[in-house]
Amino acid sequence: MLKLGVIGTHIITDQMLDAAKTTGKYELTAVYSRTMERAKEFGQPYGATEFYDDLDTFFAEGDFDVVYVASPNSCHYEQVRKAIENDKFIILEKPAFVNPSQFSAIESLLAAHPKARLVEAARHIHTPIFEKGLEKVEEMKKDHIQGATITVMKYSSRYDNVLADQKPYPNIFTLDFAGGALMDLGVYAVYGAVTFFGEPDTVVYYPTIAKSGVDAKGVAILNYDKFTVTLNFGKTANSHLDSEVYGLKDTLVFDSIFETQKVTYYDADKTAHPFDVPVEKNSMTDEMNDFAALFTNPDDPAQVKKYQRWMDLSRTVNSVMYSLRQSANLTFPADND
Numbered sequence: 001m002l003k004l005g006v007i008g009t010h011i012i013t014d015q016m017l018d019a020a021k022t023t024g025k026y027e028l029t030a031v032y033s034r035t036m037e038r039a040k041e042f043g044q045p046y047g048a049t050e051f052y053d054d055l056d057t058f059f060a061e062g063d064f065d066v067v068y069v070a071s072p073n074s075c076h077y078e079q080v081r082k083a084i085e086n087d088k089f090i091i092l093e094k095p096a097f098v099n100p101s102q103f104s105a106i107e108s109l110l111a112a113h114p115k116a117r118l119v120e121a122a123r124h125i126h127t128p129i130f131e132k133g134l135e136k137v138e139e140m141k142k143d144h145i146q147g148a149t150i151t152v153m154k155y156s157s158r159y160d161n162v163l164a165d166q167k168p169y170p171n172i173f174t175l176d177f178a179g180g181a182l183m184d185l186g187v188y189a190v191y192g193a194v195t196f197f198g199e200p201d202t203v204v205y206y207p208t209i210a211k212s213g214v215d216a217k218g219v220a221i222l223n224y225d226k227f228t229v230t231l232n233f234g235k236t237a238n239s240h241l242d243s244e245v246y247g248l249k250d251t252l253v254f255d256s257i258f259e260t261q262k263v264t265y266y267d268a269d270k271t272a273h274p275f276d277v278p279v280e281k282n283s284m285t286d287e288m289n290d291f292a293a294l295f296t297n298p299d300d301p302a303q304v305k306k307y308q309r310w311m312d313l314s315r316t317v318n319s320v321m322y323s324l325r326q327s328a329n330l331t332f333p334a335d336n337d
């Protein structure tokens with residue numbers, strides 16, 4: 001059983017713990033929070049026995065193998081540095097880091113700490129239905145690909161606070177915490193494009209800026225050699241559009257690129273071929289199983305190969321995200337650190 005410590009006590013951590021329970025491979029032992037009171041309030045119902053409000057003590061004394069990091073985006077870098085320095089296995093919520101210089105500094109630190117492992121919790125790429133979709137894209141690429149349109153747009157209830165001018169604005173709608181639509185939801189679309197087609201040649205992002213300064217929603221164009229991919233994402237509107245990959249006359253349709261429940265292949269005659277692939281109730285379960293397999297056998301050649309692929313994807317997504325922000329003159333204070 002893997003002993004688990006957590007940073008961040010918001011709803012995503014509850015969802016992760018539910019998925020961890022479903023796998024039967026993790027037990028929560030330690031909780032870090034900015035207040036001891038919150039650490040106990042959050043952890044005791046899950047059976048945790050250790051509580052910390054000091055990060056260095058959490059890492060130095062905490063009895064856990066794996067740490068799950070679900071703090072605001074701008075906090076990831078420093079917290080992951082400490083986790084690596086303490087040779088932990090790390091599950092880091094998306095988006096991993098704010099920019100490529102943070103990413104490469106982390107990779108250098110990982111090289112100096114060979115026991116540590118770092119994975120980004122891009123849950124969708126670990127689900128069997130997404131993997132089946134990827135296989136189909138690979139098949140279509142052998143024939144003819146004309147790009148894709150990927151949509152991830154969901155109104156955030158936290159935007160009500162911005163509209164009502166209630167300050168401080170929620171972290172996810174501030175530049176200080178490296179928030180905004182691209183970092184929070186666009187990342188899933190970028191992961192989809194990079195997983196299907198690799199690193200694009202050039203990119204451009206057209207954001208709509210919220211009054212809090214971050215991108216509220218936007219459209220991004222990823223230019224590849226023979227086609228373009230359009231990303232349509234946002235946190236201040238709701239979209240009901242599917243995401244599509246275009247062959248010549250055939251099309252592969254995902255009901256959602258990050259909460260995929262249904263994938264359908266439409267052949268050249270427009271006949272629908274729905275995929276029959278079981279989907280977990282909690283969409284974080286597959287990634288938690290994948291990560292447990294890695295952490296349990298970190299030097300197994302098959303796990304090493306998967307780990308390297310996930311790290312390569314994470315690095316490329318990080319680089320594309322940064323290029324998209326640069327094209328839109330979107331900078332975060334963390335970029336100047």
Ligand SMILES: NC(=O)c1ccc[n+]([C@@H]2O[C@H](COP(=O)([O-])OP(=O)(O)OC[C@H]3O[C@@H](n4cnc5c(N)ncnc54)[C@H](OP(=O)(O)O)[C@@H]3O)[C@@H](O)[C@H]2O)c1
Pocket residue numbers: 007008009010011012032033034035038039069070071072073075093094095121123171172183184
């Ligand atoms: N995979 C997914 O579906 C999914 C969904 C939502 C979020 N996420 C990711 O999870 C991370 C957290 O997102 P969120 O929306 O939950 O963020 P959040 O509510 O702003 O903060 C998350 C937690 O971080 C701690 N925190 C809050 N403000 C902080 C500050 N100023 N300094 C240090 N710690 C602070 C809090 O824990 P304490 O009060 O206990 O210190 C809070 O519970 C982000 O990276 C986000 O992208 C992923």
